Amino acid sequence: MRIGGLATGMDIDNLVNKLMSAERIPLDKMEQERTTLEWKRDAFREVNTKLSELEALMFDMKLSPTYNAKTVSSSHEDAVIATASTSTANGTYQINVKELATNAINVSAEEIDASAISAGQEITFSTVDENGEANEYTYTVEEGETLTEVLKRVSADDNNVRMFYDEQTNKVIMETSRTGNYNERGAEIQFTANSFFSSVLKMNMDNEKGGTNAKFEYNNSGLEMESKTNAYSLNGINFEFKNTTNDSNATLTVINDVEGSFQSIMKFVDKYNEVVEALNSSQKEEKYRDYPPLTEEQKKEMSDKEIELWEEKAKSGLLRGESTISSGLFDLRQSWYSNVDTGGEYNSITQVGMKTSSNYLDGGKLIVDEQELKKALRENPADVQKLFSNNEEGASRGIIHRLDDALSTTIGRIGEKAGSTGQTLENYSLGKRMKDLNTRISDFENRLVQVESRYWNQFTAMEKAISRMNQQSAQLMSQFGSGM
Incomplete structure (x- = not known):
């Protein structure tokens, strides 16, 4: 804590703050540049997210069900x-x-006493698997376990049987959890006559019904x-x-299923047009050079709404002129223009009712003639599929694979420039610039600490000098006074 101005009466603290504000101007510019880089990185990553969403939809566009549903x-x-x-x-x-096909079912022949079970009793039965082999299952009643609880345990097991106790009729219902006849020689659920089934559950294996194919x-x-x-x-x-x-x-x-195929293709077309709109808009956004990122001091003097409006202009046009975006958009458009050597009826998108917009401001959005596309899907879905998803090289490469190639290239270039979440700054070009700025900012902040200390030392020295002069003046005055 520094206190100045006692000797001079000057507001030293305010003077130092004003001097330091001037000294901080280069630091503010570096921090604004870092903020701009962070915004640009995030804008690039948003573009990559949209491109990745489109890439995910392309997987379905390569599959036969999309065209031959x-x-x-x-x-x-x-x-x-x-x-x-x-x-x-x-x-x-x-x-x-x-x-x-029906389930096999068996029911207690008479009412039972649900409390007649005791720990240690065993429920043993067998069922036949798909290979005709009998599998035996045994469940032991545990201490304090009720009939409902033990039957629920049996039903939860992988044994093809479910059982439950009906309190209204005081009977147990047992049935197979599968349909079909797996045991042509007898009951689907086998148990012995002198068992828990007959003595407690009052069941007779001969009463089983169902289990038919x-x-x-x-x-x-x-x-x-x-x-x-x-x-x-x-x-x-x-x-x-x-x-x-x-x-x-x-x-x-x-x-x-023409309608289903049409909707699948249109889902992809809508996402493609959304991506084209995002890329194209980024190249047309106006750049406001008089609206740099706000410093923390500037934000303190503004309302939230003023900050929002300012940053809206400051973020506008961040990606304008970026060749990674413009070349990516060009590559996507080119994927639609070239013919595909399918050996079939269709080798161009215009033959199936599709084309790119003739308005250059649209950036190459797709326009679909619903009737023409549905007609192609109805009459020759196999050749529509070849046009889009031929997985070959050269002139026979389908449009979707060409688009995928263009997308992968663009996504990779953006990744090199802006990285992805979790990557360190050293792994992408904008990050390297941000890391360099971080180092320069840290060095400059250390320098500012030294500059501020120097200012305080200088003002402190001035205070001390003036204080000594004041003391000497006071002594002289006192001497003059005593001599009169």
């Missing part, structure tokens, strides 16, 4: 529905569901087919049985 309609949706793979041929399929006829072939579940895959179609068809046929019609 199928939709299946059913004349008996309450009985049979289905989905189809991209390789499934369009057409109609007849299914006559005669029986549904689904039975259906395909395309009036006369061949009855079976499935342990109420689902079956045939010729690329996944059928799901919900009810019997009462000896009639359910007609399932497979066609191209």
Whole structure:
């Protein structure tokens, strides 16, 4: 704590502060430059985030389901529905569901005493797996465990069985957790007659019902087919049985899912146009050179709204003129222009109802003719897929792969310039400049401490000199006074 001006009456503290304000001007400029670099780095990273989002959508644009999706309609949706793979041929399929697959179920033959269990009792049963082999399971009643608790423990295990106690009927219900007939020689859930099942749960294995396979006829072939579940895959179609068809046929019609494919492509187009807008806008933003970043002292004299408006102008145009952005935008546009040697019907995006905007201010946004694109997807989805996703080199390389190449290059260049979250300053070019500024700022701050100490020493020396002069003057005056 320094106190000055006692001898001179001068406000030394204020004088030093004003002198130091002048000395701090170069430091303020360095800190403003560092802030600008931080803003520019963050702006670059925001661009890379958008590019990465677009790159993620490109993965789906390389897959067959995007262009060859199928939709299946059913004349008996309450009985049979289905989905189809991209390789499934369009057409109609007849299914006559005669029986549904059911679970095996067994119930206590009479009311039971739920409190009749005791620690140490064993619940032992067996089920048959998909290979026809019997697997035995044993559960021991633990001390203080209720019937409900032990049955819940049995049901939670991987044994294909679930059990629960119904307090309304005072009976236990036991059933398989899967449908189908796995044991043609007897019950699905096997247990001995002199066991916990008969003595406590009052169950008889012969009372088991169900455990049947689904039975259906395909395309009036006369061949009855079976499935342990109420689902079956045939010729690329996944059928799901919900009810019997009462000896009639359910007609399932497979066609191209044009609407689904169109929406998938438009999702990508919208994201692409969003990225183009972001890149293009960054090159058109006005740069306000009279609005440098605010210093902390300047912020103290401004309201939050004033700071917000100032920084809005200060951040404007940060990426304007950056060749990394402009060249990246150019590469994206070029990816759409060249023809693709597909060997098929389509080799240009204009043939499937797509083009880039003729307005240069748009930066090359995509424009889609919905009717033309849907027509291409309906009539020849395979060649639409080739146009976009041919994974080859040279003239046969699909548009999406060309875009991916351009994106990867741009993302890499931005990464070299602005890095990514978690990277140290040494790993990217803007970071190296920031690190250099940090060193210069630290050195300058140390120098300011020395300068401030020098100012105080000089003013202190002046104070001491004037104090001595005042003392001498007072002594002379006293001597003159005593002599009169």
